Amino acid sequence: TISYWNGRYLPLDEVHVSPLDRGFLFADGLYEVTAAYNGRLFEPEAHIARLQRGLSELRIDCTLSAGDWLAIMERLATESGITGDLTVYLQVTRGAAANRGHAFPAGVTPSVFGMASPLKRPPAAWRDQGVAAITIPDIRWGRCDLKTVALLGSVLAQQAATDAGVVDALQLRDGLVTEGAATNVFVVKDGAIATPLNDNRILQGITRTVILRLAAEAGLQLVERDIPAAELDSADEIWIASTTKEITPVTSLNGKPVGSGAPGMVWRRLFALFAERLG
Numbered sequence: 001t002i003s004y005w006n007g008r009y010l011p012l013d014e015v016h017v018s019p020l021d022r023g024f025l026f027a028d029g030l031y032e033v034t035a036a037y038n039g040r041l042f043e044p045e046a047h048i049a050r051l052q053r054g055l056s057e058l059r060i061d062c063t064l065s066a067g068d069w070l071a072i073m074e075r076l077a078t079e080s081g082i083t084g085d086l087t088v089y090l091q092v093t094r095g096a097a098a099n100r101g102h103a104f105p106a107g108v109t110p111s112v113f114g115m116a117s118p119l120k121r122p123p124a125a126w127r128d129q130g131v132a133a134i135t136i137p138d139i140r141w142g143r144c145d146l147k148t149v150a151l152l153g154s155v156l157a158q159q160a161a162t163d164a165g166v167v168d169a170l171q172l173r174d175g176l177v178t179e180g181a182a183t184n185v186f187v188v189k190d191g192a193i194a195t196p197l198n199d200n201r202i203l204q205g206i207t208r209t210v211i212l213r214l215a216a217e218a219g220l221q222l223v224e225r226d227i228p229a230a231e232l233d234s235a236d237e238i239w240i241a242s243t244t245k246e247i248t249p250v251t252s253l254n255g256k257p258v259g260s261g262a263p264g265m266v267w268r269r270l271f272a273l274f275a276e277r278l279g
């Protein structure tokens, strides 16, 4: 399939990355995953804005404009040869310097990569029955708001879930819920929805932002605040949300049912609104 590499479109297996690339040596880079349903990118502007914010925070000097990014995403989506729904992956690293050294090298050009992949949407069973999750300690660094390719924290969290035979691992830091392995978390109690604050402890998920907007439009009560881990045990509903997991109800946590043990009424209402936007 076609990919993008530093200004050119070429087959994926023709992309060759230098071992001196700072993405390889230092995980010095950022990425984005955007879905496209029926050939239409979902919220591409929000993904581009998050990428550009991250690049500026990390002082990676990438000259591509929002319009350039959109054009790359559109071309990867349309020329991928993928027939169904897909994701467009974008990655920018600080580039390949002549020597290995931690501080920013002078005169490097960022490496920009993009590819499209088939999107496997969440199975119907996840919506009918919900999924199981566990809780684990959040061992990640202090800038989880940056979507860096340094994903070992997420890798270990997802593997802990996989080892436990569940779909996600909800991470706890200082007694508070942060996020799933690669998802944002929502908790519902007595009809009120809560989600962790948008700060350095979590990624500001695009799906999360869409949920905030849909809840406001529907007149549902939703607050962003710290969520003590104990609230997971007394919650009526727990949801995980991301580009690839959409909004998925968690109906079993650490082997115990969440609320009634079935997807909840608030989720049902919100997911219906969300699903309308994907088509």
Ligand code: PDD
Residues within 6 Å of the ligand: 033, 154, 179, 180, 181, 182, 183, 184, 202, 203, 204, 205, 206, 207, 208, 241, 242, 243, 244
């Ligand atoms: N991950 N939190 C983390 C740590 C994530 O990695 C992700 C997404 C999210 C949800 O963000 P969004 O709604 O913008 O997808 C939250 C992507 C999908 C990934 O790593 O594949």
